[in-house]
Amino acid sequence: MKKDLIYSLPVLLATACSDDAEPQSNNIQCIHPGEDLQAYYDLLTQNPQVVAAMNLCERPASFQTLLWDKVREAEKTGLPPDAPKPQSYYDFGLEMETKSLSGVSFDSNQYQKIEMVENAEYDFYFPAKDGEGRKLIISNQVLERATETFLRNQEEREPIKTIYTTKEEAQEIYAAHLAHSLWIEKNEKVPWSIIDYNSEQLGELFGTRTWFKTWDEKNDEYVISLVLDHSPRETWKVINDIVDLEDLTDQKAGVRGSAGYRYSE
Amino acid sequence: MSVELIAREGCQSIGAYDVKLANALNIPGEHFNGYFNGEGHRSVKFELTGHVLAHGDDVYAAYQTNTPSSELMASLEFWKENVLAYPKGEEPGVHNSWVHSVNSMMKFPAWRLLRDYCEDGKGSLTERFKDFASEKEIDELEERIVDITNGCMDFPENSPDN
Numbered sequence: 001m002k003k004d005l006i007y008s009l010p011v012l013l014a015t016a017c018s019d020d021a022e023p024q025s026n027n028i029q030c031i032h033p034g035e036d037l038q039a040y041y042d043l044l045t046q047n048p049q050v051v052a053a054m055n056l057c058e059r060p061a062s063f064q065t066l067l068w069d070k071v072r073e074a075e076k077t078g079l080p081p082d083a084p085k086p087q088s089y090y091d092f093g094l095e096m097e098t099k100s101l102s103g104v105s106f107d108s109n110q111y112q113k114i115e116m117v118e119n120a121e122y123d124f125y126f127p128a129k130d131g132e133g134r135k136l137i138i139s140n141q142v143l144e145r146a147t148e149t150f151l152r153n154q155e156e157r158e159p160i161k162t163i164y165t166t167k168e169e170a171q172e173i174y175a176a177h178l179a180h181s182l183w184i185e186k187n188e189k190v191p192w193s194i195i196d197y198n199s200e201q202l203g204e205l206f207g208t209r210t211w212f213k214t215w216d217e218k219n220d221e222y223v224i225s226l227v228l229d230h231s232p233r234e235t236w237k238v239i240n241d242i243v244d245l246e247d248l249t250d251q252k253a254g255v256r257g258s259a260g261y262r263y264s265e
Numbered sequence: 266m267s268v269e270l271i272a273r274e275g276c277q278s279i280g281a282y283d284v285k286l287a288n289a290l291n292i293p294g295e296h297f298n299g300y301f302n303g304e305g306h307r308s309v310k311f312e313l314t315g316h317v318l319a320h321g322d323d324v325y326a327a328y329q330t331n332t333p334s335s336e337l338m339a340s341l342e343f344w345k346e347n348v349l350a351y352p353k354g355e356e357p358g359v360h361n362s363w364v365h366s367v368n369s370m371m372k373f374p375a376w377r378l379l380r381d382y383c384e385d386g387k388g389s390l391t392e393r394f395k396d397f398a399s400e401k402e403i404d405e406l407e408e409r410i411v412d413i414t415n416g417c418m419d420f421p422e423n424s425p426d427n
Binding site: 235 | 292
């Protein structure tokens with residue numbers, strides 16, 4: 001299949017790729033996305049500054065394939081690219097329905113570790129001794145209250161603001177966002193174009209720091225902070241709720257309109 | 266992203282949230298810390314459009330809930346000259362970081378401000394705005410509030426975008 005083949009892009013593109021990044025090898029290559037996405041390929045070859053800002057050619061072939069698969073899916077469905085939430089999101093108990101508590105730590109001097117009876121895959125720390133040091137039997141009702149208290153305290157006092165992802169999760173999220181930007185551009189979803197942006201603006205839009213507090217391939221550490229923007233499809237739903245895309249004339253209108261989220265449901 | 270924020274960290278989260286929404290429209294932006302009201306607060310900057318959201322919390326701050334979304338952001342040019350030009354946490358940058366927010370509070374008085382005035386009198390306005398507005402401007406605000414509330418008889422709901 002053509003999309004699986006690796007093509008060398010024109011010299012101009014290869015040169016642009018090496019501007020802002022440390023190449024992983026001297027053999028800079030970009031994957032041809034396949035004939036069905038030729039328009040995207042043309043967009044990139046005609047605008048090497050976009051490729052450079054994404055550091056696309058320096059990224060592994062597997063990442064590039066993932067990105068093009070995201071674009072292909074968006075073209076097929078008519079919906080923005082998607083990526084799942086990282087597993088740690090669920091492990092931290094942020095999906096309230098599960099009330100999973102992996103990763104919770106308490107002061108070991110005050111709390112004794114016990115295991116949840118009904119959900120043995122998670123450990124739970126709880127003050128399971130009375131004042132005289134006798135072990136207490138924890139009923140499900142008590143456990144339920146403790147869980148709710150923990151979640152409430154966590155929200156009020158020490159909210160989770162950092163999500164760790166695996167390399168694979170991080171790459172999927174990042175690929176989805178780059179694919180989304182290209183999909184927006186190619187399908188003219190907004191009346192402005194990324195090809196008019198300078199390198200600084202493109203860097204601000206496409207850098208890993210836009211979505212990740214830490215993107216450290218050397219130490220295999222990928223961290224999202226403050227807002228989990230894992231899926232452009234989810235974000236696009238918000239946009240559509242608060243912005244009338246037909247009325248957007250320029251980026252100023254987009255910025256002003258996006259502030260309307262404060263009154264949306 | 267619509268319903269599942271990682272953390273509800275006030276201006277810290279919402280500043281980042283604001284940038285993410287713009288990014289989804291292929292608009293670059295950045296959020297930064299430490300300039301609004303001195304240390305510890307997050308602001309948003311859109312260099313491309315010349316906008317600054319002075320404080321992430323402005324989007325839901327009680328006294329700005331009647332400010333139209335289109336009027337919520339300050340001018341980046343003003344911020345560059347009057348806020349970002351000074352070291353974080355130092356005057357007059359700290360004072361200047363409030364200017365747009367305070368102006369919008371006065372220009373689009375929110376339900377909370379109407380209630381403050383009608384419960385606590387003009388002193389509530391003077392106390393809140395004395396460092397940013399003249400006596401004449403505060404007098405004019407009082408007149409407008411009296412007019413809006415029909416002499417503190419009616420308290421219209423906030424309706425910023427309608």
